[in-house]
Amino acid sequence: MKNPIESMNLAARAAAFADEHNMLPHGSTILCALSGGTDSMALLTLLEALAKERDLTLYAAHYNHQLRGEESQRDEAFVTQWCEKRGIPLTIGQGDVAQEAQDQGKGIEETARAMRYGFLTQLALELGADKIATAHNADDNAETVLLHLVRGTGLDGLTGIPPVRGILIRPLLSATRAEIEAYLEQEGVPHVEDSSNDSNAYARNRLRQEVMPVLRELNPSFVATLTANLDHLREDRDLLHTMAEKVSRTAVAEDGQVSVAAKALAELPHPVAVRAVKQLLEKIQRYQISAVHLEQILALAASPSPSATLRLPDDLFVWREYERLFLCPASSMPPAFSLRLLTGPGTFQLDNGWTILVEETLCPDPPAAGEYEWHIDQTTATYPLILRPRQPGDQLRLPGRRTKTLKKWYIDEKIPRQRREVLPVLADAAGLLAAAGLGPNSPRLAFPGRPALHIQVIPKHKDTEERN
Numbered sequence: 460m461k462n463p464i465e466s467m468n469l470a471a472r473a474a475a476f477a478d479e480h481n482m483l484p485h486g487s488t489i490l491c492a493l494s495g496g497t498d499s500m501a502l503l504t505l506l507e508a509l510a511k512e513r514d515l516t517l518y519a520a521h522y523n524h525q526l527r528g529e530e531s532q533r534d535e536a537f538v539t540q541w542c543e544k545r546g547i548p549l550t551i552g553q554g555d556v557a558q559e560a561q562d563q564g565k566g567i568e569e570t571a572r573a574m575r576y577g578f579l580t581q582l583a584l585e586l587g588a589d590k591i592a593t594a595h596n597a598d599d600n601a602e603t604v605l606l607h608l609v610r611g612t613g614l615d616g617l618t619g620i621p622p623v624r625g626i627l628i629r630p631l632l633s634a635t636r637a638e639i640e641a642y643l644e645q646e647g648v649p650h651v652e653d654s655s656n657d658s659n660a661y662a663r664n665r666l667r668q669e670v671m672p673v674l675r676e677l678n679p680s681f682v683a684t685l686t687a688n689l690d691h692l693r694e695d696r697d698l699l700h701t702m703a704e705k706v707s708r709t710a711v712a713e714d715g716q717v718s719v720a721a722k723a724l725a726e727l728p729h730p731v732a733v734r735a736v737k738q739l740l741e742k743i744q745r746y747q748i749s750a751v752h753l754e755q756i757l758a759l760a761a762s763p764s765p766s767a768t769l770r771l772p773d774d775l776f777v778w779r780e781y782e783r784l785f786l787c788p789a790s791s792m793p794p795a796f797s798l799r800l801l802t803g804p805g806t807f808q809l810d811n812g813w814t815i816l817v818e819e820t821l822c823p824d825p826p827a828a829g830e831y832e833w834h835i836d837q838t839t840a841t842y843p844l845i846l847r848p849r850q851p852g853d854q855l856r857l858p859g860r861r862t863k864t865l866k867k868w869y870i871d872e873k874i875p876r877q878r879r880e881v882l883p884v885l886a887d888a889a890g891l892l893a894a895a896g897l898g899p900n901s902p903r904l905a906f907p908g909r910p911a912l913h914i915q916v917i918p919k920h921k922d923t924e925e926r927n
Contacts, residue, residue, distance in 0.1 A: 469642040473505050473630045482590065482628040483509060488516040490588040492579055493542075493549070495521070495534045495651040498594035500541075501639045502631055504648050506592060507545065520582050522575045523553035526567070530654060537651050550586075552578040568661060583626060595620050595629045597686045598636040602666050604685065609662075613750070614699070614730075618692045635682050703727070703734035710739055716787030717742045724784060725761035732757055739786055745775055760784045766876035780875035792877070800843040804912075807846075811881060812919035815846060817912060824907035828858050831917070833899040835892050837910040840903070844912075845886045853884060855894050856901045868897050883916060 477483045483506075491506055493499045503519060510517045521538045523531050535551060542549035560570035579591050600619040607616035622632050631639065643650060659665045674681045706727060710719040717739050724735055736756050740748060752771050759767055759777060768778040776789035797810055807815040819837060826834035849865050856862040863871070869879050874896055882896040893899040895916045905911035 469501075469634055469638050470505055470508065473634060474509060476622070476633045477509075477628070477630045480622045480628070482592075482623060482630055483513060483515060484589070486514045487589040488518070488587055490518045490520055490579065490583045490586060490591045492575075492591065492593045493519045493521050493538050494594075494653070495538045495541075496594075496653055497636070497640055497643055497650045498596055498599075498631060500648050500650040501642055502592060502594040503547070504643075504646060505630065507547065517547060518586055518588060519547050519549045520579055521549060521551050522578050523551065524556040524571050524575070525553060526556055526571070527653070527655060534651050534653075537649075541649075550582055552582070554578070568663075588626070590626050590628045592628050592630060594631055596631045596634050596636055596639055597682050598667075598671070600632060600689065601682045601685050602663055602671065604689070605666055605670065606662060613733075614692065614696050617689075618696050619689050621693075633686060699730055699734055700738075702731045703738055706731075706735045707738035707742075710742065712742050715743065715791040716785055718780075718783045718785045721760040721779060721782060721784040725757070729757075732760075740775075743787055745773060745786075745788070747773065748775070756784075756786075765873075768876070778875070778877055780877070781873055785877075798848075799846040801846060802843045809846070809883070813881075813883070814917040815883075816915040816917070817844070818914075820911055820913045822905035822907050822909050822911035826905055826907065826911065827913070828899050828904060830896050830898055832913075832915045833893045834905045834911040834913055835899065835903050836905040837912050839889065840892065840912055841887050841889065843887075844892070846883050847886065849879065849882070849884050849894070853891060853894075855891055855897060857898045858901045858904065860901075865894055865897075868894070872897065885914065885916075 474483075483489065489506060489510075491499070491503050493503055506515070506517055509515060519538070519542050521535060523535050525531055527534075535553075539549060539551070554574045556567060556571045556574055559574060560567050563570060582588075583591050604617060604619045607619075620629060620632060622629050634642075655661070656664060656667075659668065671681075678684060706719065706723050709723065710717050719735075719739060724732055727735060733753055736753055737748070740746070748771070752775075755769055755771070756777055759769055759779060762779065764779060765781045766779055768776070770776055770789060774788045774790050775786070776792055777784070777786050779785070799807060799809060799815075801807055801815065801817055804817045804819050807817070809815065820834075822834045822836075828834070851866075853865040854862055855865055855868055857868075865884070868874075869876075874882070878896070882894065884894050885892040890903075891900045892903050893914070
């Protein structure tokens with residue numbers, strides 16, 4: 460039995476498809492991408508008709524890629540005349556795609572797409588458009604899926620072009636190219652031909668001209684069959700996405716990084732876990748990652764190591780802090796600091812944004828002996844005090860506890876490896892005075908009423924909070 464939507468004419472089917480995906484809400488403002496070819500002319504014609512029915516505000520936009528010389532100028536003149544005739548506001552954009560591709564070291568197709576969508580997005584913002592409509596059709600979708608298969612893809616790639624992505628909408632995605640051409644002929648709507656569509660220099664054109672005809676010989680309804688299957692694949696993908704969100708929603712995002720319970724991620728079924736990692740990466744604006752690196756992140760989540768790390772391409776740093784997995788741009792990691800000599804009382808700024816305060820005073824009762832504030836016996840301390848990173852062999856005896864190496868203290872107190880690198884150690888010529896994040900060296904503490912150095916170490920974020 461035929462789907463009711465399939466039995467409608469193209470205009471009705473496109474409207475029903477748009478409604479199914481909430482593409483054209485009543486009273487919305489639509490920006491139509493208009494190349495002048497068959498698909499975009501059909502889209503503009505359909506939107507023009509629907510604008511009257513649904514109180515839509517319709518704009519058109521044409522981008523001249525300057526790739527085909529006089530033919531590019533012809534296309535621009537054609538859409539300009541058509542929109543003037545129909546009373547549709549049109550904005551023309553242009554860019555030297557060939558030069559930009561050369562400058563960026565990227566392909567022509569990739570560069571053209573980026574420049575075109577950049578133009579459309581900016582224009583939509585300026586016009587206050589709710590949606591940007593593009594004329595992708597079912598054949599485009601089939602070709603996209605095949606290209607993804609050839610180049611390697613997962614389930615997301617197999618679902619093809621989404622009907623809606625953000626403000627981008629594709630009302631013609633369920634219509635075949637043949638149906639669109641028949642619609643234009645029926646409505647008497649002209650169009651221009653893009654000669655680059657005949658060139659085999661582009662992978663999509665070669666697929667369209669050489670592969671698609673063979674697939675249609677094997678199955679005349681290949682595009683329609685694939686389109687129906689894509690709906691089912693999207694349902695599967697959306698279910699996996701929802702399952703992944705149950706974990707990614709528990710993530711904590713702050714200071715440019717995101718963290719999640721490593722066990723919760725490691726215990727997910729693999730297809731769900733992969734999606735959860737992608738969702739976490741999106742929270743720190745990392746959208747492109749290879750399957751190999753996804754697997755490395757999952758392996759880190761399942762690792763027994765409490766402080767293992769990964770440095771990955773695209774400025775990505777991933778690490779464990781005991782039970783939690785952290786992800787962030789490597790460039791946003793807190794910087795280490797250089798050795799600093801404190802020559803006397805005063806306020807000292809470290810190059811990682813921390814602040815050190817040194818004051819000569821009498822020791823109160825009890826003396827300060829916390830993680831970041833101490834009263835050190837002034838009679839035994841000698842200037843310059845040395846503020847430095849930890850060193851192998853450093854030993855510390857916290858008040859009321861036995862002596863251990865700093866490494867052992869960090870492990871026992873579960874201070875993550877990444878944090879250890881930014882925790883300063885304070886010493887003088889006689890040895891260790893204190894270690895930030897742990898506390899003072901007990902033998903160097905002042906007694907109440909005795910001359911003391913009151914020392915405070917203020918981390919960057921704490922300093923900011925106090926000033927606010």
